[in-house]
Amino acid sequence: MFEKSKTSTLAGVLALIVIGLVVVLCAFPWFWMFVSSFKTQQDIWAIPPNLNANTLRNYETAFGWWLVQMGQLMRPGFAFYRFLINSLTISLTATSVTMLVGVPAAFGFSRFKGKFMADNMLFFLILTLRMAPGFVEAIPIYLVFSQSILGGTAIPVVLMHILFTLTFVVWLMKGFFDEIPRDLDDRARIDGCSHFKTFRLILPLVKPGLATTAIFSFIFSWNEFLLTLLLTGAETKSLPVAISGLVTPAGTYWGAILASSVIVTFPVLVFAIIVQKYLVRGLTFGAVK
Amino acid sequence: MAKVQRLKAKIIPWAFLLPCLIIVFSVGIYPFYVMWDTSLRNYDTSDPLRIGQRAFFANYRAMLHDPVFYDSLLKTFTIAIPALLIEMVLGLILAQLVNQRVPDKYRKFLLPLIIIPITMAPICIGLVWRYMLHGDFGLVTYVLNRMGFFLEESILGSRTWAPVAIIMVDIWQWTPFMFLIFTSGLLSLPKDTYEAADIDGASSWMKFRYLTLRYMKPLIGIAVILRFMDAMKLFDTIYILTGGGPSVATETLMYYTYRVSYIWWNLGYGAALSLFLYLVIIITCEIFYNMTTRRD
Numbered sequence: 001m002f003e004k005s006k007t008s009t010l011a012g013v014l015a016l017i018v019i020g021l022v023v024v025l026c027a028f029p030w031f032w033m034f035v036s037s038f039k040t041q042q043d044i045w046a047i048p049p050n051l052n053a054n055t056l057r058n059y060e061t062a063f064g065w066w067l068v069q070m071g072q073l074m075r076p077g078f079a080f081y082r083f084l085i086n087s088l089t090i091s092l093t094a095t096s097v098t099m100l101v102g103v104p105a106a107f108g109f110s111r112f113k114g115k116f117m118a119d120n121m122l123f124f125l126i127l128t129l130r131m132a133p134g135f136v137e138a139i140p141i142y143l144v145f146s147q148s149i150l151g152g153t154a155i156p157v158v159l160m161h162i163l164f165t166l167t168f169v170v171w172l173m174k175g176f177f178d179e180i181p182r183d184l185d186d187r188a189r190i191d192g193c194s195h196f197k198t199f200r201l202i203l204p205l206v207k208p209g210l211a212t213t214a215i216f217s218f219i220f221s222w223n224e225f226l227l228t229l230l231l232t233g234a235e236t237k238s239l240p241v242a243i244s245g246l247v248t249p250a251g252t253y254w255g256a257i258l259a260s261s262v263i264v265t266f267p268v269l270v271f272a273i274i275v276q277k278y279l280v281r282g283l284t285f286g287a288v289k
Numbered sequence: 290m291a292k293v294q295r296l297k298a299k300i301i302p303w304a305f306l307l308p309c310l311i312i313v314f315s316v317g318i319y320p321f322y323v324m325w326d327t328s329l330r331n332y333d334t335s336d337p338l339r340i341g342q343r344a345f346f347a348n349y350r351a352m353l354h355d356p357v358f359y360d361s362l363l364k365t366f367t368i369a370i371p372a373l374l375i376e377m378v379l380g381l382i383l384a385q386l387v388n389q390r391v392p393d394k395y396r397k398f399l400l401p402l403i404i405i406p407i408t409m410a411p412i413c414i415g416l417v418w419r420y421m422l423h424g425d426f427g428l429v430t431y432v433l434n435r436m437g438f439f440l441e442e443s444i445l446g447s448r449t450w451a452p453v454a455i456i457m458v459d460i461w462q463w464t465p466f467m468f469l470i471f472t473s474g475l476l477s478l479p480k481d482t483y484e485a486a487d488i489d490g491a492s493s494w495m496k497f498r499y500l501t502l503r504y505m506k507p508l509i510g511i512a513v514i515l516r517f518m519d520a521m522k523l524f525d526t527i528y529i530l531t532g533g534g535p536s537v538a539t540e541t542l543m544y545y546t547y548r549v550s551y552i553w554w555n556l557g558y559g560a561a562l563s564l565f566l567y568l569v570i571i572i573t574c575e576i577f578y579n580m581t582t583r584r585d
Binding site: 012015016018019022023025026027029030032033036045046047048049100101102104105107108109111112122125126128129130131132133134135136137139140141143144159160162163166170194195199219222223225226229230240241243244247254257258261264265268269271272273276279280283284285287288 | 302421
């Protein structure tokens with residue numbers, strides 16, 4: 001396919017320009033956010049826009065070091081560390097529980113095909129859960145938990161994240177397990193291993209799959225907004241919800257927003273680059289290999 | 290003894306699934322029942338004495354007579370469908386271009402830049418675009434002004450342009466996703482079929498129309514289904530960029546449900562609306578699925 005570009009140089013150059021343009025368009029808002037997060041309040045709104053990235057003040061505001069000095073200017077609710085820890089707690093708990101629960105289930109769906117009553121139906125049932133608008137699950141969970149002592153904790157939102165990433169973990173991991181030849185299981189079974197022992201033997205073989213799946217569930221939970229908005233309170237907010245709280249009727253704290261957005265998006269980008277080999281698979285629930 | 294063995298063989302597979310099923314049923318299925326029940330009750334705060342009482346299908350009847358509901362449903366489609374179509378076409382063109390024109394060794398430098406929009410938290414996407422679309426000092430407004438376009442209102446404050454802005458941001462966010470899926474599809478096309486087509490003298494358009502598109506059909510189907518179900522549920526960027534406004538210009542069904550349930554606290558009506566949206570998504574995905582996986 002590649003020889004064609006030599007025959008028509010003009011078309012080749014044109015195509016490269018288009019590709020370059022698209023790449024710039026994709027990357028630019030992040031770049032602009034990154035640069036602007038180092039600007040002073042004046043430079044953030046300067047006309048014409050400039051590239052004077054020369055202050056760390058926005059990061060200091062975000063992290064709350066200036067909390068006292070800024071006095072009224074700083075919204076007292078924005079205690080960055082606490083929300084960062086909330087975000088980490090929610091994402092890590094949700095990810096580990098989903099992996100613990102979802103990976104054996106994926107193994108089950110992969111290895112015992114036909115052993116369950118209507119196993120396809122069960123499998124699709126799990127997918128249709130993913131199609132539900134967040135409210136369908138969130139309102140009942142809210143109603144149930146707001147009455148109990150667990151109402152003010154992060155447990156409802158963690159449960160919702162577990163549910164929504166579970167679909168994903170089961171679908172993705174089933175694909176990875178399907179790739180391990182069945183002969184291995186059979187041989188282990190003949191050697192007298194129980195099903196659980198076999199599972200433990202197969203598990204190290206899907207290590208890249210496990211890492212990919214865990215990273216994707218983490219990213220999902222880390223970025224998720226609607227459910228977290230509905231189910232967390234002032235104490236349990238995650239970082240994205242807290243950032244959206246900086247848009248207030250009294251004004252928007254753009255410096256802190258830009259700085260904390262950079263902090264929120266950066267780890268995800270790094271993670272995504274690590275798993276880029278499996279990116280397509282992860283994004284499509286393993287439906288595409 | 291043999292009996293015990295057989296029983297064990299039947300039970301053990303379920304043991305692997307059990308924890309997953311417990312969560313799916315308790316957190317996933319049970320809320321559906323609660324939701325259905327809620328949708329049959331009266332939660333209208335203007336009628337405080339009857340809150341929580343059964344009001345047989347009153348919410349569904351109200352839905353049918355609610356002009357705002359029809360309006361928001363229409364807006365959901367006018368935002369989701371154009372965004373989806375444009376993302377698909379752009380993603381396909383971009384994948385085709387990169388696949389044909391960019392040598393393998395350079396692709397790994399392109400990828401991290403192209404995937405930036407996918408990795409960003411939707412809330413940050415909304416905020417950075419809100420910053421760039423600011424009516425007086427935003428970068429986009431500045432560029433438009435320099436190019437000689439002057440809008441009377443800000444982009445996000447205009448009834449005509451706010452929905453367009455939402456669609457554009459969605460396109461920016463999800464075209465890379467389409468690009469990734471289609472790239473993986475293009476890489477797995479059978480080369481010898483194309484060589485045979487070359488020998489037969491097929492034009493590149495014919496090869497694209499009759500080979501590439503046909504091979505990619507199931508893949509396109511999956512991409513459309515996954516995108517469609519998220520596009521119908523689009524919330525985060527609307528919440529940050531316009532908050533459903535100006536007035537109700539960008540109030541999709543999802544946003545209307547949010548307003549009904551969490552601003553007006555009419556949980557019964559909100560439940561009816563979200564169950565309806567869920568039904569629409571499931572049915573449409575089912576149709577897409579059958580259309581794209583059908584053999585022809």
